[in-house]
Amino acid sequence: MQSLAWIVGGLGLFLLGMSLLSEGLRVAAGQSLGPWLAEATRTRLRALFFGLTTTAIVQSSSAVTAAIIGFVNVGLMSLTGALWMIFGANVGTTMTGWLVAWVGLKIKVEAYALPLIGVGVLLRLGGEESRRGGYGAFLAGFGLLFLGIDVLRAAFADHAADFRFFPAGSGWGQNALGIASGFLLTVLMQSSSAAMVVILSAAQSTVLDLPVAAAMVVGANIGTTITALIAAIGATSSAKRAAVGHILFNGLAACVAFFLLPWAPNALIALHDALGFTSSEAALLASFHTLFNLGGVLLIWPLADRLSAFLSSRFVTAEEDAARPHYLDKTVTTVPALALEALRHELGRLGGLARAIVAQALEGADRHALERKRAVVEHLGEAIAAFVVELNRRLMAADVAQELAALLRVARYHEAAAEAALAGAAAWQETEASRWVELEEWQRFRARGKALLAADQQALPASLEAMEQAYQALKARLLSLGARGDLPVAQMDAALRAASAWRRALEQAAKGVQWLEKKSRA
Secondary structure, eight states, X not given: OHHHHHHXXXXXXXXXXXXXXXXXXXXXXXXXXXXXXXXXXXXXXXXXXXXXXXXHHHTOHHHHHHHHHHHHHTTSSOHHHHHHHHHHHHHHTTHHHHHHHHHXXXXXXXXXXXXXXXXXHHHHHTOTTSHHHHHHHHHHHHHHHHXXXXXXXXXXXXXXXXXXXXXXXXXXXXXXXXXXXXXXXXXXXXXXXXXXXXXXXXXXXXXXXXXXXXXXXXXXXXXXXXXXXXXXXXXXHHHHHHHHHHHHHHHHHHHHHHHHXXXXXXXXXXXHHHHTOOOOHHHHHXXXXXXXXXXXXXXXXXXXXXXXXXXXXXXXXHHHHHHSOSSOOGGGGGSHHHHHHHHHHHHHHHHHHHHHXXXXXXXXXXXXXXXXXXXXXXXXXXXXXXXXXXXXHHOOOHHHHHHHHHHHHHHHHHHHHHHHHHHHHHHHHTSOGGGTXXXXXXXXXXXXXXXXXXXXXXXXXXXXXXXXXXXXXXXXXXXHHHHHTSSOHHHHHHHHHHHHHHHHHXXXXXXXXXXXXXXXXX
């Protein structure tokens, strides 16, 4: 019972230290942590390095992975950058093993841990949410990490005879059982670092045989993916892709490590002897953990682009599918006639999406739903612009260049229509619609607007004129109501802004149709 209390206490100290360390880093970094992480993903090497160093400092790959998925979720990080940062986090988490090995080498923990805790607490007393308090929490947390590891080491060393987790033996079945146990331990603790501390401390005290402990290390590495899965629940498609990428990477590294387990202990001992390193169980397991995660990085390096492409095709939402070009393809850029025809078809799709947003805004659709659809228009517009840039590189004829410029203008009309529709929806939300939506002038304006959106090229001029007349009548009525006091001035202003924005949206949508039809006939 006493030995169990020591283990629980040591684990509690470790987890408390990890929590303080992470919280201290958050406070000390302030608002710069997000942009810093986003900046760190510009290249795969930078992303790998920053993932490694951040996890080594925070001592929690789960926390770093969850943060990365959060950044992907809000669009601050690309999928490729996030994947490489997650790969780096897997390597960085191996620092926990080296900390255990360091303590296991009879380092006097109290000489380092207790002063760190003391200085950290003093700094934190100066203000928990200040930057100085953040540094204090970081130092105190680091000291508690060491103290927790030392308590666990002592518990297993002093009470080794009280424990026997696995029966003696070896083989594939024993290895599989070890992996399952390491996985379960990590899932229960929600921390692969905490699981690693228990496994390495038990091995250092001969409670666990080295082959079984190595198998449990592999299982702990797989178990850390559970946090990523939890963080991705209800998140965006990009966040789900990052979580799946994490699982695939850890699974690949674990498969390789599993087949190397029978030979790993002797090979590690030989390597340590050749390099003059200590061959303590903790040091050997730390090396094993580090080497198989580095091996995973080397294996995934040539496959990374294919992995990103594979993940990008998964968890595709209806909005993402709509935002992808349906007609544009690099293969048609070599034939001017085909490229321009494909571009006209894609612009027709873009126009249809933009007009649907305007129509739904006139019906009072939810603003957030309109924002998602407007983002689709924006992304498709960016894809069209990129296609035009590619065409300009290949097709140098003057008439083609003029045609491309005109078609880009059409795309801008459609995007402007969606933007104005959203601006109108924002103004609409500021009004008490019941005060004015029953007005005959409003009903007429909305009807004329919907008719304009459905009009063909021939009917567009008359539909535009009818919409303009309806808008002017609505504007005059709203001003009259405001002047008489029948409509509060703030409500009148918001209603006028909504109507004005929707009038502009309708005009831009009509221009897009007119220009595209004109270029098609040309």
